[in-house]
């Protein structure tokens with residue numbers, strides 16, 4: 001104890017008696033209680049600090065003891081639930097607070113279903129699993145977090161997340177608006193590109209048809225004269241049909257049905273369709289498929305179309321100068337716990353472009369008869385299932401296109 005500090009004593013006096021019971025003096029005892037008083041004061045001060053801290057919390061706070069009776073709470077806790085005067089008091093049971101709250105229809109989730117709500121709320125309170133939200137009838141949204149204390153009690157914090165929810169809602173609305181604008185832009189670009197693409201065969205059809213009409217009008221045309229232009233007419237009309245068919249494949253992906261697909265089987269099935277053409281060109285095909293490949297989330301037909309498009313592209317790339325070493329290799333493997341990857345490699349001239357993302361855009365083609373839809377269809381198929389597709393080869397070396405698809409979560413598919 002420092003100099004100048006006061007000492008406190010409790011002084012007790014008692015009469016001192018002799019054997020006959022006669023008082024012969026007074027006994028005085030003094031107990032030094034300085035330390036005890038100091039500790040009491042410290043406890044009071046720290047309790048005041050603790051209460052002050054709880055009171056100044058931005059959140060509502062309440063602590064219930066092991067018998068579920070309220071022991072500590074702050075004003076915010078009372079305000080959030082708009083409890084009537086005197087309801088929130090020391091020792092009141094949590095269940096009674098919930099019932100009081102239902103009387104004034106404070107919580108949206110309880111309105112019209114008091115019994116169920118009470119049951120659910122008691123269950124949550126007794127076995128807290130993690131934060132959950134409650135909507136109040138005044139429009140406020142509250143995040144409720146509860147946890148057990150080591151002595152079997154429960155504490156609750158209530159955070160007002162109304163503003164956060166509003167901001168999230170606004171952000172979602174803005175995102176939806178932007179997505180809509182983006183869709184309109186894409187639609188505009190697509191419409192322009194489709195018009196441009198269809199215009200070519202239509203112009204050719206028109207000029208051949210005019211030629212045929214002129215020949216017929218002249219009365220000099222023999223069937224042989226007409227055969228070639230009419231065949232050209234058919235070719236161009238077919239081309240227009242292919243363009244429309246390709247666009248339809250792009251759009252169809254919207255109604256995609258997701259299921260668990262054996263990707264190795266889809267690869268083998270797709271390659272049987274192109275094998276005769278590969279054999280004709282004398283180009284070898286190697287399949288390097290992972291036996292233990294998990295099934296993926298996809299649509300079987302679309303997965304086959306994906307492979308078919310890539311195998312056709314590889315064949316077209318290699319058909320320019322096929323040689324003994326020309327080869328298509330398709331590899332499947334599990335990339336990580338969630339994804340399967342397929343690599344489609346060829347020994348052709350490769351992708352020569354700087355901006356290689358461009359090849360995935362609709363109507364991008366370097367081929368005289370190309371539609372430029374194959375890779376964009378591949379991209380929309382992979383993305384529709386949560387995968388992606390990319391070019392891995394360096395410019396000028398044989399093409400290596402790789403795509404990924406998510407491993408099918410059987411549980412998720414059953415729930416869907």
Ligand code: ADP
Pocket residue numbers: 309313314317346348349350351352359360364365366367369370371372373374375376399
């Ligand atoms: P298309 O085959 O009708 O041109 P795609 O969208 O399938 O349309 O391909 C776009 C372009 O990407 C092709 O024109 C070609 O330039 C390039 N390409 C695609 N696959 C390969 C490949 N395996 N090797 C080299 N270039 C390729």
